[in-house]
Amino acid sequence: MKLPELKIGELTAKIPVIQGGMGIGISLNRLAGTVAAEGGIGILSTAQIGFQEDKFQRASVRTNLQTIKKQLDKARSFAKGGILGFNVMVASFRYDDVVRATVEAGADVIISGAGLPMNLPDLVGDAKTKIAPIVSSVKAAKLILRNWAKKYNRTADFVVIEGPKAGGHLGFKADQIDEAILGMDDEVVKIIAHVKEYEEKFNMKIPVIFAGGVWDRSDIDHYMGLGCSGVQMATRFIGTQECDAPDDFKDRFLKATEDDIHLTTSPVGLPGRAIDNKFTETITNGVAAYKAQEAPKTPIIPIAKCLNCLQHKLCDRKTIPYCISEALLNSVEHNTDMGLIFSGTNGYRINEITTVKAIFDEIAV
Numbered sequence: 602m603k604l605p606e607l608k609i610g611e612l613t614a615k616i617p618v619i620q621g622g623m624g625i626g627i628s629l630n631r632l633a634g635t636v637a638a639e640g641g642i643g644i645l646s647t648a649q650i651g652f653q654e655d656k657f658q659r660a661s662v663r664t665n666l667q668t669i670k671k672q673l674d675k676a677r678s679f680a681k682g683g684i685l686g687f688n689v690m691v692a693s694f695r696y697d698d699v700v701r702a703t704v705e706a707g708a709d710v711i712i713s714g715a716g717l718p719m720n721l722p723d724l725v726g727d728a729k730t731k732i733a734p735i736v737s738s739v740k741a742a743k744l745i746l747r748n749w750a751k752k753y754n755r756t757a758d759f760v761v762i763e764g765p766k767a768g769g770h771l772g773f774k775a776d777q778i779d780e781a782i783l784g785m786d787d788e789v790v791k792i793i794a795h796v797k798e799y800e801e802k803f804n805m806k807i808p809v810i811f812a813g814g815v816w817d818r819s820d821i822d823h824y825m826g827l828g829c830s831g832v833q834m835a836t837r838f839i840g841t842q843e844c845d846a847p848d849d850f851k852d853r854f855l856k857a858t859e860d861d862i863h864l865t866t867s868p869v870g871l872p873g874r875a876i877d878n879k880f881t882e883t884i885t886n887g888v889a890a891y892k893a894q895e896a897p898k899t900p901i902i903p904i905a906k907c908l909n910c911l912q913h914k915l916c917d918r919k920t921i922p923y924c925i926s927e928a929l930l931n932s933v934e935h936n937t938d939m940g941l942i943f944s945g946t947n948g949y950r951i952n953e954i955t956t957v958k959a960i961f962d963e964i965a966v
């Protein structure tokens with residue numbers, strides 16, 4: 602059976618697949634533009650989006666803000682009129698300015714998680730840009746939707762549910778993951794029922810999208826069967842020619858086995874799922890001694906320079922085990938041994954580097 606289109610307000614994606622935003626430097630214009638051109642929704646990550654620009658080391662924040670439009674324009678130039686947007690993490694340094702820059706650049710959609718995007722409607726204002734929070738529980742969905750309705754008399758244009766099998770930072774505590782995997786389908790059904798209340802209240806359709814561990818058509822059918830209108834997939838797109846990451850990053854996925862993917866500690870305060878390497882080994886070996894120290898702590902991996910990636914209230918240099926930006930940048934700047942290589946549970950299933958079109962051809966039939 603043909604997959605249904607995904608409608609978000611006046612926007613229509615031929616294929617109900619959103620490519621999840623992947624920072625730093627994994628989903629930029631090439632991947633997002635190709636996904637959009639092939640009928641899905643392409644998402645660029647704003648996390649240190651300007652890292653390849655000359656001025657980045659000198660003025661990271663300004664360079665990132667300026668690069669948002671440049672990257673989106675580039676993606677648009679070959680997206681064949683497809684839908685493009687950004688993933689902006691609430692924990693980001695100068696979150697408000699980053700969101701405003703994506704709106705000014707002309708983003709079709711903004712997907713925002715890693716925190717509760719409470720003021721997102723205010724930042725987007727009357728712009729046509731569609732907004733979606735990322736939630737991992739009905740509790741978070743309730744909080745955000747209630748707050749948006751009360752404060753801004755508006756609701757989400759769509760909702761992304763991120764489950765515990767996802768890559769990157771997770772919205773679950775490390776010791777809750779196994780239980781969350783078992784209970785996620787029930788949580789999805791509850792979130793959909795809750796979102797329905799807001800569909801009625803605002804007299805509009807609010808598509809719910811599921812993310813985390815979605816790989817093939819049977820996964821998509823499963824979540825559509827629960828009542829979702831589409832899925833968000835990230836890890837699978839790393840195994841494409843168009844993925845913006847360098848080849849040595851992709852090689853790590855080609856070589857990984859199921860036993861090589863684990864949770865790791867992150868300065869963001871959330872667990873992250875990543876591929877084992879020298880970096881994760883260093884962190885795992887150093888974490889007990891690190892936790893035993895009193896502030897100011899000596900980080901497990903020395904920090905060269907703050908690149909202002911996270912809000913300072915969330916990232917205190919005196920108490921972080923390593924710098925998340927340095928670790929993520931290493932992974933895309935040819936130091937994959939000492940880089941943080943985020944991956945969903947399915948990362949080991951990347952056995953070849955294919956194309957976005959081939960993935961869509963496979964899942965769309």
Ligand SMILES: Cc1cc2nc3c(=O)[nH]c(=O)nc-3n(C[C@H](O)[C@H](O)[C@H](O)COP(=O)(O)O)c2cc1C
Nearest residue numbers: 621622623624767768769813814834835836943945
């Ligand atoms: C390498 C990588 C980087 C990611 N970076 C981000 C990010 O910057 N912001 C975010 O909200 N989610 C991020 N994610 C999560 C994805 O957007 C997505 O929701 C999730 O990985 C979906 O699960 P899947 O990878 O199993 O398909 C990242 C995931 C990966 C694998």
